[in-house]
Amino acid sequence: MLDTYTLTYVYRRRPPFVVVGCFQVILFVMHIAQLIMGALNLHDCPREPFIPIYLLVVGVVTLLFSILQCCRNCRSAWSCLVSLFVFCWFIAGNVWIYSVYEPNYNKTASPHMYCDKTLYLFAFWTMNLNYILLGFSLFCPCCSCFFVLPLPYGE
Numbered sequence: 001m002l003d004t005y006t007l008t009y010v011y012r013r014r015p016p017f018v019v020v021g022c023f024q025v026i027l028f029v030m031h032i033a034q035l036i037m038g039a040l041n042l043h044d045c046p047r048e049p050f051i052p053i054y055l056l057v058v059g060v061v062t063l064l065f066s067i068l069q070c071c072r073n074c075r076s077a078w079s080c081l082v083s084l085f086v087f088c089w090f091i092a093g094n095v096w097i098y099s100v101y102e103p104n105y106n107k108t109a110s111p112h113m114y115c116d117k118t119l120y121l122f123a124f125w126t127m128n129l130n131y132i133l134l135g136f137s138l139f140c141p142c143c144s145c146f147f148v149l150p151l152p153y154g155e
Contacts, residue, residue: 027133028066030126035059037122044116047103051115051123054093061086090130097123 038056045051065082101124103115 023133023137027062030129031059031062031066033059033122034126035063037119041116041119044119045103045114046112047115048096048100050092050096051100052119054089054096055119055123055126058086058089058093061089093123093127097127 034055036059038052038054038059042052042056043049061082065079065086068078068082097120100115100120103120104110104113105115105117105120107114
């Protein structure tokens with residue numbers, strides 16, 4: 001059984017500031033880019049018109065969420081609501097983006113069934129990056145617990 005000191009140490013241990021800072025900068029830049037791509041290409045994907053809307057909304061809402069995290073009075077209730085919305089919007093974005101995988105990129109061949117190549121690939125790879133970052137954020141704490149916790153005395 002682990003003593004309370006070890007559990008308290010593991011619980012209070014925070015990731016290095018550089019790692020957290022880099023992670024937040026990557027997310028901030030990604031959300032700004034999503035907002036810009038969604039706004040600039042709002043009508044460039046008739047095959048699935050919700051893809052640019054998804055990018056625009058996820059960019060705005062996640063930036064709003066970042067601002068709410070800075071405001072101490074707004075953290076609990078608003079953060080829960082925004083988190084729930086972002087989760088639901090993320091699921092919807094998965095459906096919209098992955099359901100039309102490899103759309104027709106040629107506007108002249110079929111004007112109603114195409115999607116701008118840059119827009120679609122940007123949405124596709126930012127969605128994949130979300131999954132990579134989610135996996136990374138789940139994997140790293142597991143590894144840190146493995147290296148921080150001491151082995152039992154008998155081993």
